[in-house]
Amino acid sequence: MTHQLDLDFIRAQFPSLTRAPTSDWAHLENAGGSYVPTQVIDLVTELFSHAKCQPSWDFGPSVLATDAMDRSLRVMAELFNADPAETHFGPSTSQNTYVLAHAFRAGWAEGDEIIVTNQDHEANSGVWRRLADTGIVVREWQADPVTGRLDIADAAALITDRTRLLAVTHASNVAATVNPIRELADMVHAVGGRIVVDGVSYAPHALVDVKALDCDVYLYSAYKTFGPHIGMMFTKADLLDEITHQGHYFNAGISSTTLTPAGPDHAMIGAAAGIGDYYDAVYTHHFGATDAGRFARTAELFELFAAHEENLVSPLLSFLRGRDGVRLVGAPDADHTVRAPTIAFASERRSSAEIYSALIDAKVSCGHGHFYAHRLVTALGLEPGDGVVRLSAVHYNTPAEIERALVVLDAVC
Numbered sequence: 001m002t003h004q005l006d007l008d009f010i011r012a013q014f015p016s017l018t019r020a021p022t023s024d025w026a027h028l029e030n031a032g033g034s035y036v037p038t039q040v041i042d043l044v045t046e047l048f049s050h051a052k053c054q055p056s057w058d059f060g061p062s063v064l065a066t067d068a069m070d071r072s073l074r075v076m077a078e079l080f081n082a083d084p085a086e087t088h089f090g091p092s093t094s095q096n097t098y099v100l101a102h103a104f105r106a107g108w109a110e111g112d113e114i115i116v117t118n119q120d121h122e123a124n125s126g127v128w129r130r131l132a133d134t135g136i137v138v139r140e141w142q143a144d145p146v147t148g149r150l151d152i153a154d155a156a157a158l159i160t161d162r163t164r165l166l167a168v169t170h171a172s173n174v175a176a177t178v179n180p181i182r183e184l185a186d187m188v189h190a191v192g193g194r195i196v197v198d199g200v201s202y203a204p205h206a207l208v209d210v211k212a213l214d215c216d217v218y219l220y221s222a223y224k225t226f227g228p229h230i231g232m233m234f235t236k237a238d239l240l241d242e243i244t245h246q247g248h249y250f251n252a253g254i255s256s257t258t259l260t261p262a263g264p265d266h267a268m269i270g271a272a273a274g275i276g277d278y279y280d281a282v283y284t285h286h287f288g289a290t291d292a293g294r295f296a297r298t299a300e301l302f303e304l305f306a307a308h309e310e311n312l313v314s315p316l317l318s319f320l321r322g323r324d325g326v327r328l329v330g331a332p333d334a335d336h337t338v339r340a341p342t343i344a345f346a347s348e349r350r351s352s353a354e355i356y357s358a359l360i361d362a363k364v365s366c367g368h369g370h371f372y373a374h375r376l377v378t379a380l381g382l383e384p385g386d387g388v389v390r391l392s393a394v395h396y397n398t399p400a401e402i403e404r405a406l407v408v409l410d411a412v413c
């Protein structure tokens, strides 16, 4: 039993990290999509092999499918300290916000106000901004054009008694700085508004307690967090009574269909439970058996992950901070309570495309551009096509992988 993160054990769970043809890449594009552990892969294989049919009937394969989907609902709800009735699977976060915007709009009047940021991924921005065409007043909470960070005082100045919604990211996929969600929720709730939080870039790095955050909607994409390519939403219990049903008309009143006009692949829903199975395997390896519930034991695990991630990206951040002509977006330090280990930067000397190419030549998986945070990258004064270079770590990355990137950056930045 060890309380130091056992990277060999961790990496052994991920075939992409240990087997050809991918294992020689240093995967630092996790904010785009993380690798999946065997626990998820096994469930996909099992469900495609034996339960690829319509759930909810009484024949054997259908029962297997239903049980797998119900288990996923329970596991994911437990991981976010939510109830299964507050948990919804959808095809993706972008699709989920599209549905949400329709669901909210019918309850609002012309002249009602919403607040969006220019720091968010477009998934939690564009769908809300489009409501301006229907008479909703859209106010923009703007990030600092130098650091890319949001100041809560600016949000306070935008809130009025007509504010119906604040759509904000927990941690941007480019600026990566952690926003104070609970404080924002309190501010918006004080005027009777709601808060929709994009947790896609935050959830791979910290356990999320949707009750403690008091958010009305928490958005999550399982494929960034070691799971299949589906989205999820956690909605506060009373929200479903306020928004308009988006499923088929004859299902109105069935709350599990309110935000589900179309669901993702059933097998992928079932396979999401593999995320919890993976966390369990890692937990047991490090801490042994326990009676603690899933949320408590996963919280303990994420403390280990966070400490490792801080150690990983500290040298990278310190290199970028100390390099003349390099501009780091977001908070300068690795402290996980302040930033996610997603590091975006641009150099005065080289285009982001050139730096990206050099990293790719060294087999460092990464990307460059705006990463759909188009408004943020533009507000930073960067040409969005070239944009920033982004290196994003998760707990399975190694110091040697970061070192590989650093050698390249030292030569080209």
Ligand SMILES: Cc1ncc(COP(=O)(O)O)c(C=O)c1O
Residues within 6 Å of the ligand: 031, 032, 091, 092, 093, 094, 095, 121, 123, 124, 169, 171, 172, 173, 198, 200, 201, 221, 230, 231, 372
């Ligand atoms: C912060 C953030 N929000 C939302 C999304 C959109 O998620 P999805 O691909 O599930 O629509 C992404 C995807 O890159 C993201 O990084």
